[in-house]
Amino acid sequence: MAKKKELNIGLIGCGFMGRTHSNGYLRARNFFPELAYTPVLKAVCSRSENKVKAFAEQWGYESVETDWKAIIARKDIDAVDICTPNDMHAEIAIAAAAAGKMVLCEKPLARTLEESKQMVDAIEKAGVKNTIWYNYRRLPAVTLAKKIIDSGKLGRIFHYRANFLQDWTINANLPQGGEGLWRMDADVAGSGVVGDLLSHCIDTAIWLNGGIKNVSAVAETFVKERMHQLTGKVEKVNIDDACAFLCHFNNGSLGLFESTRYARGHKALYTFEINGENASIRWDLHDLNRLEYFDNADDSTVRGWRSIHVTDGDQPYMDKWWVPGLGIGYEHSFVHQVADFLKSLETGAPCSPTFKEAYETQQVCQAVLDSAASGTWKDTQGK
């Protein structure tokens, strides 16, 4: 076998996403042996020395740092992977790009449109490889949906519907901010469900159904004050707990999106449905290996929703895994993102979504927030 080119990774942040990405690097090495590049877990960084050492040992990183600037300064790091809370994305990405590093950044791109713009500019100026981890695109059933839509089987598309429902913040005694709960602190996260969850739905929607022209949104913060973990004081909650919006896509279809952390009983229910003139598709994260498909061209005596178990070797990514009929999970979407990134180094093609593509998602998120605040329709200013 030809000797692999090594891609030295410097991971910054070792929370939940640090684990999903690390697992992605390790498994991509095993399951995509044909790729010319192989990721090397060179260094991991976190402010807490104990935490970062334990993480390095658990995942097999060669070295540790406690200051992210040290990762960027290191000559032996090729790619910087940003898994920090959102308030650090811009500063790290801009510095990494200026140092000529490739940049992989966890979603959403940033807290605000302004930060996002600066990041895109820095990446474009440096001309470095980049990608944003909108992982759900790379679940085989979702990628299959893309293939079916692109083949034209749905015909003209009328409706796009998506939900991302959770229930983990209902308890009014839950504090906000600080470790583990930064997603509830607007200063750190930028927004609530809009940036955290609707951004996933918007990324998938733009990928599958094209650009979004304008939006009309409502948002609510159900629990208005919570104790802040860092100050110990009861403070105003500034994130959106729930948000729903209507939109027009550029292709003339209508969109309906809803996300909340107050849907009792739902932990992470991401679903979408697309209705075209000839066929429809729907998908549900809780049954992620399946894609439901209805084709009006079927013989009417047997016509109905098919439940496609997307585990066959000729379906997206599945030739890499087990044998037909055996499913895969959430974590595989990250393995596939690593594999696609490595592949993009070989081909020279961009690894979608790039920073620039993720900027379009940010534009929609911003329009949604603005619309909810003003009670009016807002243009996304997107393509």
Ligand code: SOE
């Ligand atoms: C928390 O709401 C979270 O972990 C998000 O941050 C992820 O992006 C989503 O995939 C699952 O839920």
